[in-house]
Amino acid sequence: KSKNKSITSFAAITSVVDGLKMLYNEKLKPLEATYRFNDFVSPALTSSDFDAKPMVMLLGQYSTGKTTFIKHLLQCNYPGAHIGPEPTTDRFIVVMSGPDERNIPGNSVAVHADMPFTGLTTFGGSFLSKFECAQMPHPLLEHITLVDTPGVLSGEKQRTQRSYDFTGVISWFAAKCDLILLLFDPHKLDISDEFKRVISSLRGQDDKIRVVLNKADQVDTQQLMRVYGALMWSLGKVLNTPEVARVYIGSFDQKPVNDAAIGPVGKELFEKEQDDLLQDLIDIPKKAIDRRINEFVKRARAVKIHAYIISHLKKEMPALMGKSKTQKKLIANLDDVFAKIQREFHLPEGDFPDVDQFRVALARYNMDEFEKLKPKMIQTVDEMLGYDIPELLKNLRNLND
Amino acid sequence: KSKNKSITSFAAITSVVDGLKMLYNEKLKPLEATYRFNDFVSPALTSSDFDAKPMVMLLGQYSTGKTTFIKHLLQCNYPGAHIGPEPTTDRFIVVMSGPDERNIPGNSVAVHADMPFTGLTTFGGSFLSKFECAQMPHPLLEHITLVDTPGVLSGEKQRTQRSYDFTGVISWFAAKCDLILLLFDPHKLDISDEFKRVISSLRGQDDKIRVVLNKADQVDTQQLMRVYGALMWSLGKVLNTPEVARVYIGSFDQKPVNDAAIGPVGKELFEKEQDDLLQDLIDIPKKAIDRRINEFVKRARAVKIHAYIISHLKKEMPALMGKSKTQKKLIANLDDVFAKIQREFHLPEGDFPDVDQFRVALARYNMDEFEKLKPKMIQTVDEMLGYDIPELLKNLRNLND
Ligand SMILES: Nc1ncnc2c1ncn2[C@@H]1O[C@H](COP(=O)(O)OP(=O)(O)OP(=O)(O)O)[C@@H](O)[C@H]1O
Ligand SMILES: Nc1ncnc2c1ncn2[C@@H]1O[C@H](COP(=O)(O)OP(=O)(O)OP(=O)(O)O)[C@@H](O)[C@H]1O
Numbered sequence: 001k002s003k004n005k006s007i008t009s010f011a012a013i014t015s016v017v018d019g020l021k022m023l024y025n026e027k028l029k030p031l032e033a034t035y036r037f038n039d040f041v042s043p044a045l046t047s048s049d050f051d052a053k054p055m056v057m058l059l060g061q062y063s064t065g066k067t068t069f070i071k072h073l074l075q076c077n078y079p080g081a082h083i084g085p086e087p088t089t090d091r092f093i094v095v096m097s098g099p100d101e102r103n104i105p106g107n108s109v110a111v112h113a114d115m116p117f118t119g120l121t122t123f124g125g126s127f128l129s130k131f132e133c134a135q136m137p138h139p140l141l142e143h144i145t146l147v148d149t150p151g152v153l154s155g156e157k158q159r160t161q162r163s164y165d166f167t168g169v170i171s172w173f174a175a176k177c178d179l180i181l182l183l184f185d186p187h188k189l190d191i192s193d194e195f196k197r198v199i200s201s202l203r204g205q206d207d208k209i210r211v212v213l214n215k216a217d218q219v220d221t222q223q224l225m226r227v228y229g230a231l232m233w234s235l236g237k238v239l240n241t242p243e244v245a246r247v248y249i250g251s252f253d254q255k256p257v258n259d260a261a262i263g264p265v266g267k268e269l270f271e272k273e274q275d276d277l278l279q280d281l282i283d284i285p286k287k288a289i290d291r292r293i294n295e296f297v298k299r300a301r302a303v304k305i306h307a308y309i310i311s312h313l314k315k316e317m318p319a320l321m322g323k324s325k326t327q328k329k330l331i332a333n334l335d336d337v338f339a340k341i342q343r344e345f346h347l348p349e350g351d352f353p354d355v356d357q358f359r360v361a362l363a364r365y366n367m368d369e370f371e372k373l374k375p376k377m378i379q380t381v382d383e384m385l386g387y388d389i390p391e392l393l394k395n396l397r398n399l400n401d
Numbered sequence: 402k403s404k405n406k407s408i409t410s411f412a413a414i415t416s417v418v419d420g421l422k423m424l425y426n427e428k429l430k431p432l433e434a435t436y437r438f439n440d441f442v443s444p445a446l447t448s449s450d451f452d453a454k455p456m457v458m459l460l461g462q463y464s465t466g467k468t469t470f471i472k473h474l475l476q477c478n479y480p481g482a483h484i485g486p487e488p489t490t491d492r493f494i495v496v497m498s499g500p501d502e503r504n505i506p507g508n509s510v511a512v513h514a515d516m517p518f519t520g521l522t523t524f525g526g527s528f529l530s531k532f533e534c535a536q537m538p539h540p541l542l543e544h545i546t547l548v549d550t551p552g553v554l555s556g557e558k559q560r561t562q563r564s565y566d567f568t569g570v571i572s573w574f575a576a577k578c579d580l581i582l583l584l585f586d587p588h589k590l591d592i593s594d595e596f597k598r599v600i601s602s603l604r605g606q607d608d609k610i611r612v613v614l615n616k617a618d619q620v621d622t623q624q625l626m627r628v629y630g631a632l633m634w635s636l637g638k639v640l641n642t643p644e645v646a647r648v649y650i651g652s653f654d655q656k657p658v659n660d661a662a663i664g665p666v667g668k669e670l671f672e673k674e675q676d677d678l679l680q681d682l683i684d685i686p687k688k689a690i691d692r693r694i695n696e697f698v699k700r701a702r703a704v705k706i707h708a709y710i711i712s713h714l715k716k717e718m719p720a721l722m723g724k725s726k727t728q729k730k731l732i733a734n735l736d737d738v739f740a741k742i743q744r745e746f747h748l749p750e751g752d753f754p755d756v757d758q759f760r761v762a763l764a765r766y767n768m769d770e771f772e773k774l775k776p777k778m779i780q781t782v783d784e785m786l787g788y789d790i791p792e793l794l795k796n797l798r799n800l801n802d
């Protein structure tokens with residue numbers, strides 16, 4: 001039953017993504033182009049921005065079972081996966097859907113415009129040599145992309161063995177991800193200073209964090225309670241949010257749960273927890289689409305305000321003489337211009353861009369070349385916000401129920 | 402087996418307490434008296450200081466089962482016990498051994514020199530009217546004294562319903578206690594600001610704190626894990642020690658564990674936890690005696706140093722003339738005097754009293770009336786420290802094994 005539901009919801013999501021892409025190209029993109037939003041604020045969205053799958057990142061000390069967790073999810077190894085008790089995964093590996101099994105080195109991945117990883121070039125060549133994309137055809141990977149990471153090491157090792165900004169890279173992925181799984185195992189509970197720094201770099205993404213207490217069947221129930229308690233004790237201090245992080249307790253491996261140590265109730269608990277986590281993973285695409293729609297709406301509002309500002313500046317320019325003087329005056333009084341537009345069109349002040357940054361950006365342009373207000377184009381975007389997007393959402397909800 | 406062991410250990414403890422009392426009266430007390438240690442530093446110890454039983458205090462929100470816990474331990478109610486779902490216990494009740502069942506009001510308790518509660522008078526009459534001693538003959542109470550407390554209320558209630566310094570009283574008891582049990586139940590997990598303040602007032606006593614997650618059979622295993630995790634999450638922040646507090650999970654009530662919700666393994670876990678906690682309670686007298694011996698040794702060392710200082714000052718006084726001038730000079734140069742004594746008798750600097758406080762205290766005395774050094778008396782205390790106390794400890798250890 002839950003499987004059927006998730007399939008419907010995947011179909012719905014694909015249709016919403018396609019819907020958004022169409023709305024963007026037909027209704028928002030023309031407005032962006034007309035008023036140079038893409039130069040001023042943000043490049044035009046490409047197909048890959050819409051198509052990028054929700055990402056799940058696995059993080060934890062070495063040997064806590066990150067790579068094994070992925071194997072468990074996929075029911076098979078991804079190309080180039082290494083599993084072992086010593087530190088094994090030595091690079092960041094994006095595991096994604098592809099027509100056949102292959103590994104693409106980081107340097108190539110970072111230049112592929114159709115993959116959302118071009119931003120990683122800022123971490124330099126020594127990072128890119130420790131970055132890789134593993135592709136394979138797999139039904140699960142059609143819906144989410146997984147990010148396997150090298151185990152966090154402690155002390156000197158972390159510094160000497162990693163020639164790039166490890167915490168920075170984690171933080172970059174965290175911002176792009178929809179879910180971050182922090183793995184612990186009963187014998188690797190201590191949160192080293194390095195690990196603390198890594199967790200701190202997730203700040204602002206707290207709602208994406210889920211904790212997994214893995215290999216929980218390796219200790220007996222009473223020990224497990226101690227271990228789990230100790231984990232919560234220190235996590236509470238490190239994450240420092242009042243909301244308690246959700247912890248999934250279990251053994252995420254293909255081997256059956258070792259019920260010698262844990263007994264039948266422990267086994268039942270683990271199975272419930274594993275189901276919950278799987279359900280959480282299945283829900284990601286749906287939550288991710290909500291996040292995207294939200295960001296799309298924010299962008300559309302920003303584009304509208306941008307259009308009002310640009311066209312207002314154009315309107316204020318004289319027909320024949322004193323153009324340069326007027327432009328200077330407008331730039332100097334930009335606060336007043338913003339206030340005027342805000343009043344005229346009843347716009348929320350908080351949606352306006354930063355005046356000073358806008359002033360700097362404006363200096364590069366000749367206002368005389370700006371476009372006049374085209375009410376039809378604005379109206380199209382208003383219709384999109386007021387009708388098309390709610391309609392899209394309604395379809396999504398209907399398909400889900 | 403564990404019961405037998407505990408009985409032996411109680412016998413051993415009684416013999417150690419009696420031994421200490423004898424050593425004090427015969428060997429240390431004379432030295433204290435000769436050099437006025439009791440005026441300068443600390444009153445002479447009385448029989449009640451040795452005989453006071455180790456105390457266990459119960460703390461928690463109202464209705465978490467503190468009074469029921471005591472009933473469970475004693476297998477019966479103490480005189481004047483009230484149990485109920487609303488806030489019931491409205492006072493601090495010391496439950497201790499006595500020849501027959503009776504309740505003594507706080508005002509009387511506080512003036513009994515043979516009970517260790519005279520210090521509580523500083524909290525005033527409105528506290529004493531909410532303080533009580535419940536006595537009864539009971540084998541357990543021959544070894545420990547229990548302190549039942551009113552539930553911590555939250556917000557306005559705590560302020561308006563309590564006309565005394567609640568946190569101050571808790572803090573006073575915490576210092577005297579050997580164990581502090583913090584009770585929570587799955588439906589009363591939130592740590593209010595008031596409760597936080599109470600817990601903060603236990604600072605410095607962290608090693609005495611044990612946490613009880615009571616009524617754990619009222620939720621199913623998965624819920625219990627959430628509840629327990631959330632408790633540890635917030636406790637870690639409130640207690641703020643790196644060492645994880647020991648939490649006992651169970652249902653401390655005379656009713657059998659409700660295994661409908663929790664299943665057989667849960668039941669087994671609870672029983673193990675209950676046994677552990679009982680063992681922890683049984684161990685208190687032994688740990689308490691260690692603490693006392695430790696404090697006794699510290700006191701003996703302080704008395705010796707005090708004797709050296711006083712006799713040295715006496716020695717420096719002239720036989721006939723210029724007494725007052727010399728006394729003034731000695732007081733002014735007290736640092737040098739301390740340094741000299743330290744070198745002469747090879748004493749650790751850290752064991753010396755605070756120079757400035759000692760200077761102030763000295764001003765009240767006439768040094769000419771001080772006693773000369775009596776090496777025999779010092780030797781007696783040295784023998785006590787070097788031979789009698791180790792012997793006492795050896796007997797205690799032997800009896801325990
Ligand atoms: N749930 C589990 N129960 C028991 N053993 C496990 C479990 N998961 C993983 N292991 C074992 O733990 C070891 C480490 O596993 P794995 O290589 O997946 O960890 P990792 O977190 O990816 O480590 P690294 O950071 O070094 O890449 C392996 O020997 C694996 O078989
Ligand atoms: N282990 C338990 N399992 C189920 N119910 C319990 C348990 N312990 C106590 N109770 C019930 O909880 C209620 C409160 O118990 P009790 O009066 O002992 O709490 P208390 O902490 O002493 O409260 P107060 O602070 O008001 O004195 C009572 O109804 C009691 O029967």
Ligand SMILES: [Mg+2]
Pocket residue numbers: 066067068082083088089148149151
């Ligand atoms: Mg790995």
Ligand SMILES: [Mg+2]
Pocket residue numbers: 467468469483484489490549550552
């Ligand atoms: Mg009570």
